[in-house]
Amino acid sequence: MLGFSAIQLAHPADADEMSLERLAREGRLTRPPPADLALPGDDVTRRALGYLHASCGHCHNPRRPPPTGLRCYDPQKPLDLSLSVDRFGSPQDTPVYRTTFGRVVAPGRPDDSPLFRRVSRDALFRARMPPLATEAIDPAAVTVLRDWIAGLAARLARAVEESLHFGVRARGCSID
Numbered sequence: 326m327l328g329f330s331a332i333q334l335a336h337p338a339d340a341d342e343m344s345l346e347r348l349a350r351e352g353r354l355t356r357p358p359p360a361d362l363a364l365p366g367d368d369v370t371r372r373a374l375g376y377l378h379a380s381c382g383h384c385h386n387p388r389r390p391p392p393t394g395l396r397c398y399d400p401q402k403p404l405d406l407s408l409s410v411d412r413f414g415s416p417q418d419t420p421v422y423r424t425t426f427g428r429v430v431a432p433g434r435p436d437d438s439p440l441f442r443r444v445s446r447d448a449l450f451r452a453r454m455p456p457l458a459t460e461a462i463d464p465a466a467v468t469v470l471r472d473w474i475a476g477l478a479a480r481l482a483r484a485v486e487e488s489l490h491f492g493v494r495a496r497g498c499s500i501d
């Protein structure tokens with residue numbers, strides 16, 4: 326991890342431990358975050374989103390300061406692997422879901438997903454990700470990303486079905 330953000334500090338803590346909730350309660354933050362910062366989605370989704378935010382989001386996001394000179398690590402593609410507290414409603418709201426599918430993530434097919442390949446193997450001509458502060462492949466990260474991408478097609482289909490049913494219920498009719 327190269328740094329941390331409010332989201333990483335928003336874990337449950339004992340009363341004597343420092344936490345985001347305690348910092349906000351004691352009035353020590355200039356811009357306190359919303360009370361509930363729980364990541365959306367099931368366990369696998371939350372782990373994947375958290376990993377991508379912590380290990381990749383500080384380079385792959387559209388809010389970096391403009392460059393003042395040549396930057397060593399400056400991704401040009403519009404990938405956003407960060408989390409933002411105002412895009413937290415559902416996994417589909419997150420920048421990861423909005424910017425990776427069909428580009429670097431093939432839902433259901435980890436080995437065909439450039440995002441997975443960049444983390445899970447050494448490539449001859451392309452940098453392994455993250456490109457600094459790592460020497461070895463992280464097997465825990467590989468497992469999380471493989472499980473997330475492998476289950477994505479089914480999870481997305483379920484989400485579409487749920488929103489269709491919701492729309493039908495909201496209009497007061499039935500499709501059964």
Ligand code: HEC
Nearest residue numbers: 380381384398399400402429439440443444452454455456
């Ligand atoms: C220190 C900055 C930095 C970090 C951290 C970082 N990347 Fe990158 N990434 C880059 C740069 C620069 C490029 C463009 C150069 C290249 O393709 O190797 C890139 C390229 C990529 C690409 C190829 C994009 C495309 O469309 O061709 C993917 C996929 C990627 N990164 C995924 C990740 C993932 C996943 C992580 C976290 C595990 C991560 N990156 C962490 C800087 C970073």
